[in-house]
Each structure stands twice: as structure tokens, then as C-alpha cells.
Amino acid sequence: MRKPIIAANWKMYKNIAQTKEFCNQLKxxxxxxxxxxxxxxxxxxxxxxxxxxxxxxxxxxxxNFYPVxxxxxxxxxxxxxxxxFAVSYVLVGHSERRVLFQEDDALIxxxxxxxxxxxxxxxxxxxxxxEERELGKAKEKCINQIKNALQGLTEEQIAKVVIAYEPIWxxxxxxxxxxxxxxxxxxxxxxxxxxxxxxxIADRVRIxxxxxxxxxxxxxxxxxxxxxxxxxxxxxxxxxxxxxxLRYKERM
Ligand code: PGA
Numbered sequence: 068m069r070k071p072i073i074a075a076n077w078k079m080y081k082n083i084a085q086t087k088e089f090c091n092q093l094k095x096x097x098x099x100x101x102x103x104x105x106x107x108x109x110x111x112x113x114x115x116x117x118x119x120x121x122x123x124x125x126x127x128x129x130x131n132f133y134p135v136x137x138x139x140x141x142x143x144x145x146x147x148x149x150x151x152f153a154v155s156y157v158l159v160g161h162s163e164r165r166v167l168f169q170e171d172d173a174l175i176x177x178x179x180x181x182x183x184x185x186x187x188x189x190x191x192x193x194x195x196x197x198e199e200r201e202l203g204k205a206k207e208k209c210i211n212q213i214k215n216a217l218q219g220l221t222e223e224q225i226a227k228v229v230i231a232y233e234p235i236w237x238x239x240x241x242x243x244x245x246x247x248x249x250x251x252x253x254x255x256x257x258x259x260x261x262x263x264x265x266x267x268i269a270d271r272v273r274i275x276x277x278x279x280x281x282x283x284x285x286x287x288x289x290x291x292x293x294x295x296x297x298x299x300x301x302x303x304x305x306x307x308x309x310x311x312x313l314r315y316k317e318r319m
Contacts, residue, residue, distance in 0.1 A: 069273045071289065072229060072296035073312050074105040074190065075303030076130065076158065076277070077112075086112045090119035092306035099124070100313050102296065105156050105190075106303075110144055113152040121153065128156035128190070131164065134174075134181035146185040157182045160192040160216060162235045172215035179216055183224050190229045190298065191216050192277070193256075197236035205234070209252060210259045225264055226271045230256060231298040237278025239300060246284075249276040250291035257293050282311035286318030 081089070086108070107128035108116055116127050133143035149157070159178045164170045175191070182189050193212040195205040209232060217225055232252050237244050244252075253274045261269035276288050277298030288294055303309045 069271065069295045071102040071315075072105065072273060072275055073102045073285075073309075073315065074107060074128070074156075074231075074275065074296065074298045075309055076107045076161070076298055076300045077109065077304065078130070078163070078300055079109060080304055081109070081112060083112065083115050086115045087119065089304075089306045090116070093125070093310060094119075094123060096306060096310040097123070097125075097313065100316070102313055102315070104313055107156070107158045107190075113149070113154060117153040126155050127153050128158055129154050130158050130161070132157060132178070132182075134178045146181060146187065149187070150185070154187070156188045156190060158190050158192070160212065162192065162194050162233060162238060166235075172212065175212075175216050176218065179220070179224075179228070183220075183227075188227065188229070190231050190275070192231045192233050192298070194233040194235050194238075194278070200234065200236065206252065206255050209256060213256065213259065214263075222264060222268060225260075226268045229273045229275065229296075231275040231277045232256060233277035233298060239279070241279050243279040243281075243284050243288075244276070246287045246291055246294075249288060250293055253291070253293040280312070282308055282315075282318070285312050285315040289315045290319045 104124055105126045105128045107130045129149050132146050133140050137145055160175045179189050193209040195208040199205055199208050234244050256274055257269050260272055273295040275296040275298050276294050280297040280299045281302040
């Protein structure tokens with residue numbers, strides 16, 4: 068059985084006061100549930116989250132890092148620095164990093180290797196543009212991104228990776244892929260994993276959907292056979308809405 072994940076991607080939102088308010092509200096609302104909950108937060112909020120989420124079910128993730136030990140990399144943060152906080156996950160290959168900050172498949176691959184080496188769990192994002200979807204190239208694009216990211220990893224490392232399928236045209240636009248389209252792509256990713264690495268690995272890898280997920284549509288998405296969770300931007304910023312996402316079962 069694959070444990071579901073409901074992950075929040077806060078992107079470049081919130082200061083410390085807003086984060087304190089979120090955590091206090093979430094703690095007062097949250098009940099035990101079977102989903103793994105992760106908040107990917109900006110670096111400046113990691114100390115606050117480490118303190119306020121201690122002893123809760125909510126894990127903390129970093130949205131970025133630079134994959135070398137240390138050195139002259141002005142403005143960057145290393146994995147060793149993240150170890151000062153209760154960060155267990157890192158996000159890799161998000162389309163905003165690929166497009167706005169020119170992160171390519173080679174860097175993404177290096178980031179995954181470095182993260183595993185330092186004991187972090189990884190969510191690897193993939194996704195196509197609207198143009199690629201209209202040209203019938205969506206599956207090829209996503210599968211190539213995954214193939215390039217995972218090349219040369221051990222079976223154990225591949226089985227541990229979490230993949231997030233996030234069509235670029237659905238991120239922050241209010242346009243969600245239909246649950247059938249999301250299932251179709253995620254099913255194709257699982258088939259690729261099966262053909263490349265075997266059924267045991269393909270059955271273990273958790274694959275999430277991301278792109279305008281909200282409390283209203285999370286139940287339908289989570290009801291799909293291959294969809295193991297959601298990576299949520301906008302709708303994860305308010306504690307009330309994030310709590311509703313964690314309680315997706317009530318809307319399935
Ligand atoms: P969104 O963002 O939920 O605001 O569309 C998702 C993401 O970028 O991870």
C-alpha cells in the first residue's frame with residue numbers, strides 16, 4: 068500500500084508572523100489522518116516551522132538547495148545547512164525552477180543524488196506545457212524528464228522517490244487537469260516505471276498530481292487508482308483550506 072501524501076508548496080509566500088498564525092490555526096483544526104503531510108516552505112520560515120510543528124504529523128520540506136557541500140556560491144543554501152532544521156524532504160525539478168531559473172535535467176539529477184547522499188527524501192516534479200500537450204507530446208516530455216532525473220540511481224533510491232506530475236498549464240491558473248487526464252498521465256508514468264525497473268518498484272513509487280488542486284477537486288483526484296496524493300500551491304496557504312485537503316477522504 069502506498070501512503071498518500073498531501074504536500075503544500077508555499078512558493079515565495081509568508082513571513083514569520085503569517086507562518087505562526089498558520090501553524091497555530093492548523094494545529095487547532097487538524098485531526099489524525101492517514102495522509103503524510105509536508106510543507107515546502109521558504110528558507111526563512113524553516114526555524115519557525117521546526118519549532119511550531121515539532122510533535123505534529125506535519126513534515127517540513129525545502130523548496131531548493133544547491134547540490135555541493137559548501138563553497139563560493141553566493142546566495143545558495145546547502146543540504147548541510149538544511150540539517151540545522153527539521154527538514155526531511157526536498158523539492159526538485161519544479162517547473163518554476165526549470166523555467167524561471169534555468170534548472171536543467173543534469174542539475175536536477177545532481178540534486179537528487181546529493182539529497183539522497185545526505186539522507187533527505189525527494190519529490191521530483193515533471194510536467195508539460197500546453198503547447199506540448201496540444202502537439203501530443205505530453206507523455207514523452209514527462210517520461211524523459213523522469214528518465215533523465217533517475218538515471219543511474221539504485222533500485223532502492225528509485226523506489227523511494229516521490230514523483231509529482233504538474234502540467235505547467237494547470238499551475239496557478241485555476242485550470243486543473245481533469246481527473247481522467249491526470250490518471251492517464253500518472254498511469255503512463257507508472258507503466259514506464261514498471262517497464263524500466265519492474266513491478267515491485269513501480270508499485271512502491273508514489274506519484275502525486277499538482278496544478279490548481281483545491282478542497283473541491285481533491286477528492287475526485289484522490290479517487291483515481293494511480294494518484295497517490297497532491298502537491299498544492301495556492302490552496303495550501305490558508306490553514307483551513309490545507310486542513311480540508313488533508314481530509315480529502317470526506318469528499319471522495
Ligand atoms: P497551484 O501550484 O496549486 O497553485 O496550482 C501547484 C504547484 O506549483 O506545486
